[in-house]
Amino acid sequence: MNELYPIGDVARRTGLSVSAIRFYADEGVVTPSGHTEGGFRLYDVHAIARLELVRTLRDLGAGLDDIRRVLAEQTTLHDLAVAHLRLVEDQLRQFRARRAVLRTIVRQHTTTEQVSLMHKLASMSDDDRDQLITRFWDFVTDGLDVHPGYVEQLRDRRPHLPDEPTTAQLEAWIELAEVVQDDQFRTALRDHLHRIFGTEQGKLMTSPEMMAHAETQRQLFLEAQAAQQAGVPTTSPQARDIAERTAAHRAEMVAAMTGRHDAAKSRRSMVDFDRGRAAELRARMTGLNLITRYGALVATINGTPQPDPERTTTVQEWLAAALRHDPA
Structure with a gap:
């Protein structure tokens, strides 16, 4: 025989208040399973389970009409969850x-x-x-x-x-x-x-050839950065190889822009890198700082690595040390 429970017991089992259970009964959401001779409402285990579901759906923000449709099997719980999600x-x-x-x-x-x-x-x-x-x-x-x-x-x-x-x-x-x-x-x-870019040399910097050079230089920098962050010593053949290739390509890049190839000068500019002078130069370059600010905000929005002048400086110092090291 299906046991019936008074409304007070149902309230304790479901965590709903007595007034809430009465409200759901009056609204036709979950009606009592029976009544006592005195007219008090009684609920069986199936009604209690439905009330527990009602409470869960209400806690999740579902409306009464949606809950009625789920209980009446006019819509599935999955469809309701998809719409509510x-x-x-x-x-x-x-x-x-x-x-x-x-x-x-x-x-x-x-x-x-x-x-x-x-x-x-x-x-x-x-x-x-x-x-x-x-x-x-x-x-x-x-x-x-x-x-x-x-x-x-x-x-x-x-x-x-x-x-x-x-x-x-x-x-x-x-x-x-x-x-x-x-x-x-x-x-x-x-x-x-x-x-x-208002000069002829400036226009040349934006040509496909120079953009390809810039991309090669960027890839060399990323290779150097990965090696530096991995702890590769500046005295190692690997560090020397990366630094020499970077210096050689930098000379090619300058030659493409000026028509003069001076590998020694390019190499010397890398060897003589100075953190303090680099910081002063960045501070004076208002336009570069504007682009850096724009780039930093875009990086935050896109969830990509931030422009980091300090990280760039550290890599440049690593390259300079690798070039200064004499294998002999």
């Missing part, structure tokens, strides 16, 4: 955006006008973000007389906010969106590019 994920994205805005407000001296702007930036669609970055590069490269391939390379440096960004990624996007709309930043970067 989509809703919860959308809410999570909104909460992350709000948290990023609030954290930015706390960190900065934000005006009331900026709050609305930041919320708008955090809530942008993928298309809106892409158009904002496109307008930025349109402005920065307008009238830049260089090889089209180089312009495309610049335009490819853009953020791709993931579907589930972290707060740090959203904060970086808010900052980047403000930066690319800042007239002073945009104008300074545009002036820098026009100044650097």
Whole structure:
């Protein structure tokens, strides 16, 4: 015989209040299995199981109509979970955006006008973000007389906010969106590019040949970086080989740009690398710092390694030490 339990026992078993159980009965969600002679409600184990399911679904945010359809087998639990998961994920994205805005407000001296702007930036669609970055590069490269391939390379440096960004990624996007709309930043970067590439030699730097040289130099640097981070001694044949190939290619790169091949000078410039002078040069290069700032924000948003001048300096010192070492 199926045992029936009074509503007080059902409340203790399910964790629901007596008033909640009555509410679900009055709403026709889970009706009593029977009544006592005095009219008190009784529930069997099947009704208790249904009430436990109702409580779980309610805790997960499901509405009464959805729960009724599940209990009536008009929809499956899986379908309900899929639909509700989509809703919860959308809410999570909104909460992350709000948290990023609030954290930015706390960190900065934000005006009331900026709050609305930041919320708008955090809530942008993928298309809106892409158009904002496109307008930025349109402005920065307008009238830049260089090889089209180089312009495309610049335009490819853009953020791709993931579907589930972290707060740090959203904060970086808010900052980047403000930066690319800042007239002073945009104008300074545009002036820098026009100044650097406004000469014949500057235009040559953007040619496919020079871009190929730059890529080779980058690959050599990455090889040196991997060896340095792996602890390869600067006195080893491996370090010497990497450093010599880097110096030789640097001489080829300079020759392609100037028409003069001077391997000894190229090698000497690497051997004489000085951390202090390099830092001073970076500090004076306003345009480079603007690009570095843009690149750092994009790297945070995309989840890729950050530009690191200190890491670059360490590798250059490693290469210089390898070239200075005399195997004899």
